[in-house]
Amino acid sequence: MKKRNRKIQSIKNEREKQENTKHQKRKRETGKYKASKNEKER
Secondary structure, three states, X not given: OHHHHHHHHHHHHHHXXXXXXXXXXXXXXXXHHHXXXXXXXX
């Protein structure tokens, strides 16, 4: 049972990591977008 739980936990952790990387990528993209927008305003 313990081994099975660990496996489930590791799968959950992997999913969380993937979600986190998705959010980070989005943040970076929005940052780039904001920067380019500011350049245009100048």
